[in-house]
Amino acid sequence: MSSAVRTLVLVRHGQSTDNEHNLFSGFRNPGLTARGVAEAKRAGRKLKELGFHFDIAFSSKLDRAQHTLALMLEQLEQADLPVRSESALNERDYGELSGLNKAEARSQWSPERVHLWRKSYDAVPPGGESLAMTAARTVPFYKEVLARSVQNGQRVLVVAHGNSLRSIVMHLEAMSPEALMDFNITTSEILIYRFSETGAVLGKTSVVAPSTLG
Template identity: 50%
Template sequence: MERTLVLVRHGQSDWNLKNLFTGWKDPDLTEQGVSEAIAAGKKLNEMAMKFDIAFTSDLQRAQKTCQHILDGVGQSDLKTIRDQALNERDYGDLAGLNKDDARKKWGEEQVHIWRRSYDVPPPGGESLKDTAARTLPYFITDILPQVMSGKSVLCAAHGNSLRSLVMVLDRLTTTEILDVNLGTGVPMVYKFNADTSVLSKEIINL
């Protein structure tokens, strides 16, 4: 029985391009971001990948990435579930600020701690630990059962919501996950054993 999960971070967004903290804000994809999502769909189609169900966040950059991928594999009308449990990490008071301006205001070291530490949240926002506290229960109750029933599942979401899943799937420590960055629009294909452990992982370079 095949048990397949494909995780994809959304394509480049307008605020990624402008070097802004995004979080739960809802900017659109850039032209490059659209191209990345289309390329991901084309690559998965070349692999003859077909999905039984798709999951995405409550934010349009992930939703549009998901749709471009489904279009690319010839499954434009596939059932897609949207849930804010898969939203990006909430950057709180940093949301909308230029990252360089934030460093000038709070200092390089403090901003680095907010961005890269596992359990220190920015003012009014979420740490990666906080993000995992909402993404992992949703993954366990809604996404993983679909995978374990023998389905192929697509999940298009965000850098940090997906990092919280990758941390568990790849069995990374709270220190190791800090060095993990997910490329925009790059699919990660996981295959699972019957006991829910990971059989294999393949990163599909575009």
């Protein structure tokens, strides 16, 4: 099995209605906007243009990730691909921030505190999860399921959320908590990782799906 086959593709879901209105989502279940649908389709078409054909796909339990994945698989002409929905890949729980506009949250607490809750590794929003707590479920899932699938030669597609994916990327790239604060994944952004036979990351490619409709 060549190293080129050992591939993991991570994709953030398309724009949701909460994204559109600048709301904290967390475990909420907003649908995709028209722009989000277009982004998902474009991401699928882009992967097809790049020659991707997957053996298995994973999503979170949340609708926005599952819908994005379904739209992508249609464009890839792989609608019958085996798919697993896993709670380990759910977005981080934002607790009391969930459903609030980010500007309103900054007014209620403070811009500095809300920034720490959003971007730092250890800060815990009231009633919610820190990114470290999110990583406590995503990284073991990566090691036990995703990495094993990749090392078995499967080409793996994962569609999940900004923070659940950030925590996996932090692990893959040995990223420091300080570097993580400046690292973001846009809606429908594609992150392609290729691995050696020993599981080492050989390379990474980032592709951003256009956000315009059409």
